[in-house]
Amino acid sequence: LAATRLIAAKQDIPHFYLAREVEVSKLLELHAKLKDPTAEPRLTLNHFFIAAVGRALRALPELNRVWTGQGVLILDRSDVGMAVHTEQGLLVPVLRDAGRLGLAALARQANGLAERARAGRLGADEMLGGAITVSNAGMHGVTAMSSIINPGQAMILGIGGVRELFRPDAQGHPALRREIMLTLSLDHRVLDGIDGAALLNAVVDGLTHPTRLLFE
Secondary structure, eight states: OHHHHHHHHHHHSOEEEEEEEEEOHHHHHHHHHHOOTTSSSOOOHHHHHHHHHHHHHHHOGGGOEEEETTEEEEOSSOOEEEOEEETTEEEOOEETTGGGSOHHHHHHHHHHHHHHHHTTOOOGGGGOOOSEEEEEOGGGTOSOOOOOOOTTOSEEEEEOOOEEEEEEOTTSOEEEEEEEEEEEEEETTTOOHHHHHHHHHHHHHHHHSGGGGGOO
16 A cells, blocks of 8 residues: 555655754753653653755744645645654554644654554544654665655655764854755646755754754
């Protein structure tokens, strides 16, 4: 079933792709401070990515839209899908109104959905809705990923791993940076390059100011 849906998605949805790097030193430092394997909810970098996407949708509600048989539909909540690898294949539970959640509440909801997905206990309604999914392959050593849009949605954000490299600073001297490649796949029936760039820039803004994501 999943294979059939993905084939249909690639054939029916006119994909195009936008990519940019984001400097994540502040994000990694904040995550390291908050990370505690004994605390609940358990925080991961992926929670920050989902939060940044949710806040971007909340800031740009006109881009929170999908294609239907009747045309374009604008959604009224900042729902965000989360790609979860399971023994049954890739599942995409949807976090409700992620853009209005503080990080702890978002992590609690995301962890519960991921646990139910891996146990095969997700309800059908928990995998419906939303305009965008976050798919994170960075922990597997992938530099960048161009993902296939989940049917029914209009976008998917592929996230690569952290790379350390030197970039020139304001004085032209080499400075060590830690960067992640973000690749946004979009449905061209619904969104154009200017739309996608605006959303991607809003996500980058959230990730480069991660303390904003902590609170509602």
